[in-house]
Amino acid sequence: MPLRALYVDFNSYFASVEQQLRPELRGRPVGILPVLAETTCCIAASYEAKAFGVKTGTPVWEARKRCRDIVFVEARPAVYVELHQRLVKAVESCTPVGQVLSIDEMACPLMGSEREREKAVALARQIKQTIAREVGEHLRSSIGIAPNTFLAKIASDMQKPDGLTVLEAADLPQALYRLELRDIPGIGRAMESRLWRHGIRTVEQLCAANAAQLRAAWGSIEGERMHARLAGEELPPSDSQRASVGHSHVLPPELRYEASAYSVLNRLLQKAAMRLRSYALVAGEVSVTVRFRQHEETWDWRAAQRLDPTADTRALLHALDVLWRQRPRTRAEPFAVGVTLTQLTSATQRSRDLFTDTEEAERLNTALDAINLRYGKNTIYFGGAHAALAAAPMRIAFQHIPDLTVEAD
Structure with missing residues (x-):
């Protein structure tokens, strides 16, 4: 059974990017936060921070307790995507990339003599050297080589950071x-x-x-x-068909009020609607999630609204208004919010409503998208999002690499 796959996994990617671009952070424990707030959690940590037990999901207060010298940095998703694109290009200069699995993982098929252990290891070292030379020496990667992509991914996790592990048939x-x-x-x-x-x-x-x-x-x-x-x-x-399109956001302290939470939801939904149209999809359901917090306790409220399949921002915002009126009246503060569009189908396959003028809505949405893509995302927007224009910046979700053309702020 020959070696057929090489898997590149970038180590502590978000933190490593910050250390590459900001020399003063090198060698220091770094925690990456979605927003600079004491009430949030780390979404990534440098290896220096991991040595103290800080990891993804560690609350800020706990990270400070574990590591007194930790430096917190607000995430810069657009920068991480740009560096990701440069990394893909660097790997491509050495060997074709077969699959980009996430912002920090990619798989390359091994062909011909590359399937020999010595040649495969030489290729892995060439990739590491090219990344260091072309993108940055602090963007380290662990590379796994194995008979298939699945085992190569496992191999890439066996030695971190900056590892190189080969699993041959005789090892398995x-x-x-x-x-x-x-x-x-x-x-x-x-x-x-x-x-x-x-x-x-x-x-x-x-x-x-x-x-x-x-x-x-x-x-x-x-x-x-x-x-x-x-x-x-x-x-x-x-076979995988996109099942949902959505956005979520942990509210900074100054936005933890009902009116502000609604504005952020409005902005998130407008962003999701634009993404939906970019995929040529329509949604048949809108769901809203609000996480409330009172003292140290948190609890979630969720509600969903079915609708005729649509990608029209106005129709989706109307559904949001219906859902928002159902929210619980509570003294607890809204801590995080999210919107999700589901029941997705191709825009070309939906049945049109004979009694609704969908062409007018499509013309309006097309004009909105064209203007915002050309002049900036907030050039034209629906007013419900006005108070939250600076909130809810682009995020990088698991296995979703944002399209900077559509999703950048």
């Missing part, structure tokens, strides 16, 4: 036995519990299970796909 599956179940991509807390119920508590037991046993544990064909991947097979990616 024994080389995986020291891992925990949740170190395996696709196994989270819920799936781990299901595996336990099926008598699978270690990676060794996972690798020893046959395809039928894993299908039973997963309750679907995904179990068989896991079996094949662990055996080194390179499977085509699962």
